[in-house]
Amino acid sequence: MHTISLAIPLGLIHALRTAQHVAVLTGAGVSAESGVPTFREAQTGLWSQYNPEDLATPEAFRRQPAVVWQWYDWRRRLVAAAEPNAAHRALAALEMLVPRLTLITQNVDGLHQRAGSTDVIELHGNLQRVVCSRDHQVVTSWAETEDVPPRCPQCQALLRPDVVWFGESLPQRALQAALDAARDCDVFLSVGTSAVVQPAASLPYEALEHGAITVEVNPSATALTEHATYVLPGPAGQVLPALLHAAWHEPGIAP
Numbered sequence: 492m493h494t495i496s497l498a499i500p501l502g503l504i505h506a507l508r509t510a511q512h513v514a515v516l517t518g519a520g521v522s523a524e525s526g527v528p529t530f531r532e533a534q535t536g537l538w539s540q541y542n543p544e545d546l547a548t549p550e551a552f553r554r555q556p557a558v559v560w561q562w563y564d565w566r567r568r569l570v571a572a573a574e575p576n577a578a579h580r581a582l583a584a585l586e587m588l589v590p591r592l593t594l595i596t597q598n599v600d601g602l603h604q605r606a607g608s609t610d611v612i613e614l615h616g617n618l619q620r621v622v623c624s625r626d627h628q629v630v631t632s633w634a635e636t637e638d639v640p641p642r643c644p645q646c647q648a649l650l651r652p653d654v655v656w657f658g659e660s661l662p663q664r665a666l667q668a669a670l671d672a673a674r675d676c677d678v679f680l681s682v683g684t685s686a687v688v689q690p691a692a693s694l695p696y697e698a699l700e701h702g703a704i705t706v707e708v709n710p711s712a713t714a715l716t717e718h719a720t721y722v723l724p725g726p727a728g729q730v731l732p733a734l735l736h737a738a739w740h741e742p743g744i745a746p
């Protein structure tokens with residue numbers, strides 16, 4: 492792996508060291524170095540013929556529930572075989588370095604929690620959880636039959652992943668907590684997201700409007716890039732450890 496030589500601006504180091512509240516929004520890019528394909532990367536194998544945005548919808552589930560269920564099953568197995576990477580670990584370490592950290596994720600892979608982050612705000616749910624498609628109650632076990640998707644043991648409705656599909660509303664408490672954090676924080680990090688999907692994509696702008704320093708960590712430019720206070724171009728698995736090292740000489744997280 493080529494370590495990037497990244498000059499961390501002194502103003503950013505000072506802002507991080509003096510911040511009372513840091514908020515972080517992560518997207519699929521933070522899991523890329525764990526081998527989990529980003530949401531808009533070309534899907535592999537059987538799934539290469541599908542556009543994720545077409546599958547992650549209630550209409551797709553109504554039309555072809557088995558295909559949608561099997562897509563999530565494939566992703567569940569892929570995520571189960573993945574390990575958190577240095578970006579996830581750096582964000583878990585950041586919790587101990589600032590007075591208050593709010594970690595908000597669009598990801599549904601649960602890798603932040605596996606890296607040790609606590610109190611993660613999951614805006615789009617978590618594909619490891621399964622719910623009844625009728626009452627959205629979590630279901631932890633069901634009879635394995637030929638049914639794909641399997642059926643709810645209580646009411647026989649189809650089971651579905653506990654994720655927010657396009658056209659569905661985000662969990663209100665999670666969204667409100669994320670908005671509150673964006674409006675209260677001193678520093679807002681946007682890490683590994685194309686900053687397209689709403690309402691998550693509005694969070695960095697809420698932070699900017701409330702006077703926060705906004706930092707983008709992404710190897711590519713996004714719609715946020717021109718608005719961010721600082722842009723750290725590069726993979727999160729290298730940039731975040733370098734950022735923590737520069738700001739806190741964090742032992743054990745070498746750049």
Ligand code: BV8
Pocket residue numbers: 517518519520521523524529530531532547597598599615654655656657658659660661682683684685686687688689690708709710711713725726727728
């Ligand atoms: C809603 C769960 C009310 C499922 C997901 C306002 C304007 C326009 C449209 C809308 C709007 N309000 C609502 C909408 C519609 C829609 C929307 O935003 N559409 C988009 C396409 C324009 N939003 C909704 O429907 C939301 N619901 O608002 O309800 C409502 C209802 C009806 C009508 C109106 C309003 C629900 C959105 C949630 C959808 N569910 N996930 C699943 O995962 O299967 S979203 C999905 O996209 C994933 O969660 C993913 O995380 C998320 C965002 O994508 P990214 O994370 O950014 O991933 P992406 O692949 O795009 O980018 C990866 C980035 O990483 C890239 O920039 C890349 O450069 C970078 N990268 C790569 N490697 C690295 C890296 N970065 C760092 N390090 C690396 N190594």
